Amino acid sequence: MPRASAADAAETARRVLEAATAHFAEHGYATASVDEIARAAGVTRGAVYHHYVSKPQLFAAVASAQQQHIADAIVAATADSTPDAALRDGSHAFLDAITNRTAARILLIDGPAALGWEHWRRLDAEGPENELRAGLREAGIAPALLDPLTAALSGAMNELALWLAAQQDDPAARRHAHRALDSVLASVTSRS
Template sequence: MPRASAADAAETARRILEVATAHFADRGFASASVDEIARTAGVTRGAVYHHYASKRGLFSAVAAAQQRGIADAIATATARSRPADALRDGSHAFLDAITREDAARILLVDGPAVLSWDDWRRMDAAGPEAELRAGLADAGVSAALVDAMTAALSGAMNELALWLSRHQADTGALAAAHEALDGLLDGIR
């Protein structure tokens, strides 16, 4: 049997990742099944393991893609922002992106447990945290406080995202979350 072309292999890996994202978001890591992911993606279990080595490896790829998507949303939201507005625009973009399509479950609930805290922190540091750190520096936060402010605001926004994920049926929750975020941002000098 002829080997798949590089384009075919990339398309298979993309399809597996797409299906796995939906499964992990819907069921969580523990309840997601590699067999079901493979079946839904129209591939064999062996194809999943060929591209991602393990269920954890597949989850890691899903989490990394989610982190990149959130960092991209922040960068897009701040691309045309005035320096004085970039931190606010990026923070609101983060909150919207992480609560869209169950990214909060993948990144904030299962992520630290499945990937290990250190791996999860490295992944976050390379994506959304880097955007936040730059935004704080651009907003005039002193270099001596950037690390502490990054940790404080990141933690607050992650908790706010988790709160939103538990209040999806509440039509006022998103507006309340954005108002609360503005209150936090107003306190940054």
């Protein structure tokens, strides 16, 4: 039997990742089934394990892709922003991107437990938190306060995102969350 080309292998890995993202978002990590992910991707269970080795490594790849998606949303939202507006624009883009049902379930609900705290924090630090630090730097935050304010604001924004994700039946919740975020950002930038 001929071996798959590199392009075929990459396409298979992409389909598996896409199917796994939808499956983890729908069922959660604990009850997710690699067999069902393989079926949704149109591949064998062996193909899933060939590309991702294990269910935890597949979930880690999904979480990494979701973190990158959020970081990309922040970059896109701030591409034309002035330095004064970039922190606000990027923070609001983060809140909207992470409260997407898929991202919230994978990153905020299942991520810390499935990945372990250190791995989850590393993914956040390499993506959205890195963008937040850059936004704070551009907003003129003193270097001595950059790391502690990044940690404080990142934690506050993650908690706000969890709160918002739990308010799906409240049509005003998103507006209130964004107003609360504006208040936090005003507090951070006015005292630094």
